[in-house]
Amino acid sequence: MTAISVENLHKRFGKTHALQGLSLAVEEGDVYGFLGPNGAGKTTTMRILATLLRPDSGTARVLGHDVIEEATAVRPVIGYMPDTSGAYRDMLVHEYLEFFAAAYRVPASQRGHVVSDCITLTGLHDKRNELIEALSRGMRQRLGLARCLVHDPKVLILDEPASGLDPRARIEILEVLRALGDMGKTVLISSHILSELRHLCNKICIIDLGKSIYSGTIAEALERARTAHRLQIRLVDRAQEASDMLREMDEIREAHATDGSIVVELVEGIADFSFVATTLVHKGFALLTIREEEILLEDAFIRLTDTDTLEAADAPVAADTTSGNRG
Numbered sequence: 046m047t048a049i050s051v052e053n054l055h056k057r058f059g060k061t062h063a064l065q066g067l068s069l070a071v072e073e074g075d076v077y078g079f080l081g082p083n084g085a086g087k088t089t090t091m092r093i094l095a096t097l098l099r100p101d102s103g104t105a106r107v108l109g110h111d112v113i114e115e116a117t118a119v120r121p122v123i124g125y126m127p128d129t130s131g132a133y134r135d136m137l138v139h140e141y142l143e144f145f146a147a148a149y150r151v152p153a154s155q156r157g158h159v160v161s162d163c164i165t166l167t168g169l170h171d172k173r174n175e176l177i178e179a180l181s182r183g184m185r186q187r188l189g190l191a192r193c194l195v196h197d198p199k200v201l202i203l204d205e206p207a208s209g210l211d212p213r214a215r216i217e218i219l220e221v222l223r224a225l226g227d228m229g230k231t232v233l234i235s236s237h238i239l240s241e242l243r244h245l246c247n248k249i250c251i252i253d254l255g256k257s258i259y260s261g262t263i264a265e266a267l268e269r270a271r272t273a274h275r276l277q278i279r280l281v282d283r284a285q286e287a288s289d290m291l292r293e294m295d296e297i298r299e300a301h302a303t304d305g306s307i308v309v310e311l312v313e314g315i316a317d318f319s320f321v322a323t324t325l326v327h328k329g330f331a332l333l334t335i336r337e338e339e340i341l342l343e344d345a346f347i348r349l350t351d352t353d354t355l356e357a358a359d360a361p362v363a364a365d366t367t368s369g370n371r372g
C-alpha cells in the first residue's frame with residue numbers, strides 16, 4: 046500500500062512558487078529520503094503532509110487519508126518532527142513526553158511504559174530527569190524524535206532530524222532511524238546531504254524549485270549523474286611523463302599527475318577504458334593499478350540539482366528560475 050502519495054502539489058507564498066506540481070509516492074515500509082537544496086520545498090511539503098499547511102492545489106494522502114478532507118484521520122497515524130523545535134524548555138524530559146502521550150490520548154495506565162520505551166529507543170535514558178533547557182542540541186533532537194513516537198505512529202515525517210549535529214550525534218540519530226525502519230515504520234526524512242542517507246534509505250526523491258527531478262534508488266541517481274568516467278592510475282615511476290602522453294589521446298579529456306599517481310578523465314560516452322592499460326604497457330610504463338573512481342554522492346547531488354545540466358539532459362520545460370528563492 047502507498048503510505049504517502051503526493052500528486053501535482055502547488056503552493057505559493059506571495060510571489061514565491063514554492064511547490065510547482067510536486068508528485069511523489071512512498072510505499073509502506075520505505076525509508077524514503079527527501080532531498081533538495083535550501084528553499085527547494087521540502088519543509089513546505091512536509092508541513093502539508095502534517096496537516097499544518099494547505100496546498101493551493103493538488104492532493105496529498107497519508108495511508109489513504111486526504112490531508113485536507115480527513116486531517117483528523119491523518120494526525121494520529123503520523124509522527125512529525127519539525128525542523129525547529131521550540132518551547133517547553135522548563136519541563137523535564139519524561140514530563141514532556143508524558144504530556145505529549147496524554148495529548149495523543151495514550152491511556153494513563155500505559156503512558157509510563159510508552160514513555161520509557163521512547164526514552165530507551167532514542168538513547169535518552171540518562172537524561173529522563175533533566176530539564177529540556179539543560180539538554181545539548183543533539184539530545185534535544187533525540188527528544189524531538191521521541192516525541193514523534195509516543196503514539197506509535199505508522200508514518201514518520203522527519204524534517205532534517207540530523208541537521209546541526211556533530212558527526213557522532215548524526216550517526217547515532219541515523220542509527221535510531223534505521224531501527225525504526227527495521228520496526229516496519231514508514232519514514233520520510235529530509236536532508237540536503239545525500240551521503241547521509243546512503244546507508245539508511247531504500248529510495249530517495251530529489252526536488253529542486255518545488256518539483257521532483259529524480260526519484261528512485263541512490264545507485265540509479267549516481268548512475269544518472271555520471272557524466273565522464275574518471276580513472277586513478279598508479280605507476281612505479283614516470284607518472285608525469287605518462288600523464289602528458291595520456292592527455293594527448295583523443296579519448297581522454299584530462300590527465301594530471303599528483304603524488305606519483307595519475308587522475309584521468311575520459312571523454313563523455315567512453316566507458317571501456319581497457320585501452321589505457323594497453324597503451325601504458327605498450328609504451329613501456331610499469332603499471333601497478335587502474336581503478337575507476339566512484340562518483341561522489343555530493344557531486345551527483347549537485348549535478349542533479351544543477352538547472353543547466355537538467356535542461357540539457359531532459360529539456361521538457363524551461364525552469365522558472367525567477368520564482369525560486371534558494372534561501
Ligand SMILES: Nc1ncnc2c1ncn2[C@@H]1O[C@H](COP(=O)(O)OP(=O)(O)OP(=O)(O)O)[C@@H](O)[C@H]1O
Binds near residue numbers: 061084085089090128
Ligand atoms: N511561510 C512562508 N512565507 C513565505 N515564503 C515561504 C514560507 N515558507 C516557505 N517559503 C518559501 O518557499 C520556498 C520553499 O521553502 P521550504 O522551507 O519548503 O524549503 P526547504 O526545502 O525546506 O529548504 P531548507 O533546506 O532551507 O530547509 C522558499 O523559497 C521559501 O523562502
Ligand SMILES: [Mg+2]
Binds near residue numbers: 087089204
Ligand atoms: Mg526545510
